[in-house]
Amino acid sequence: MKRFSIRRRKFLTASAAGLAGVTLAGCDQFDSLLRPGHPVRDTLASANDLTLAAQRLLLGDEALAKEFAESEIRQGMRPNGTTDPEQADYVALRDNDFADYQLVVDGLVETPQSYSLDQLRNMPSRTQITRHDCVEGWSCIAKWTGVPLATILDEVRPTAGARYCVFHCFDNYGGGLSASPYYESVDLIDARHPQTILAYGMNDAALPVRNGAPIRVRIERQLGYKMAKYLRRIELVDDFSQLHRGKGSYWADHGYDWYAGI
Template identity: 60%
Template sequence: MSRININRRRLLTVAGVAASTLPLAGCDALDGMLASGATARNAMAKANGLTYRVQRFLIGADSLAKEYSESEIRQGQRPNGSTDPTDATYIALRDSAFAGYRLDIGGLVDRPLSLSLDELRNMPSRTQITRHDCVEGWSCIAKWTGVPLATVLDEARAKPEARYVVFRCFDTMSLGLSGEVAYYESIDMLDARHPQTILAYGLNGSPLPVANGAPLRLRVERQLGYKMAKYVRSIELASDLAPYGQGKGGFWEDLGYDWYAGI
């Protein structure tokens, strides 16, 4: 299985580097390769579906990502993605130490919620020391503390038809001449209810820093780093990903990354 994962990481890294050039390259040949309906894009989508099914079969629903000891934390958590959102609402929240922050949970739920940071901190928590694996090839071990996402979903009373959890974020990403779009990401209900999937508000024993996604970020430990949405603004439960972005399940997925980034 390790051989499959190594090869897959190489493929993801190549795809990631290629996709990252899109905002700068305009309508070039690569843009055409990754366009909806293109042969390369369709091949990647089929490979993603196969990988998803095979890894689900091999690792099972409840298998845990490896956890480490505190002595194995050798450095601060290296930030990935954006590190300082420019959204005006976010800036105001940041400048008030997130006192007015609310996490809205809606979509396919019987009980929509709007939770403050204090309310989230007062829910049952989980602390785990895990390794963050980035599609760029680097890894970092850190200690994360937060509320299990399953607890929040239970409080909101997720409806049976909910298949996906979609995270909308405060940070925006550049698409070059096409402007900027708000970051979003999604996971399925199986990963959402995994015991190591948490909404983290603490990092290495301190409040989550801005560069690492304050005030709240997703940790879904069995997937690559780009799946772990930072600066979470709201959560929506959905039966279909088509209404979000280009319907691929996330910002980077819309540019050609795999939706399922299991490791």
């Protein structure tokens, strides 16, 4: 099973890089293929559903991603996506060392909460050394420390109708007039996974701005683009129809697979 899992991880990483990379690279000649209703887009969507079902069936809901020794951390964590948000509310928080930061957790929950950075740091934590696999084809091992998302969910108590955690971020993405708020989401199974944490520390130091300070989510069984940075709010929802383009994440709205399991 271990050999199968490793081979499957490499295959899915390569496949996602090849397919989703079409959008990342800005290949305009493929835009029509990724439009809703096109047979190619529909085929990729079906494959995405199959990957989700296969991973849950073969590996189980709580199978852990591989963790590494500290000796295997050989470089600084390479940043992905935005590296220094320019939005005024984020800049004000950053310039005050995030002393006024509050993470809002609301939506379909019984007890909405708001957490300061100090409150999050004083909650039970988990530290894990894992590999970040980027859809662009690179990977990097780092040590992450943060609050298990399951701990937060236990406090806010999702209602019976809640199915997904949506991560709303401070940064906009896309540039110019096409820029839109960055967001991501996972279902409650991945949200409650033991290795899904709200990370405030990296490599035994505070999380750097370029890597998502003050808080980023780590979802270790998925590709790097799912691990949203600069979190401002976690919203519990029953579907994505009221969120932006309705696909559940910034990249899914732009042609990516919503599920990026590896």
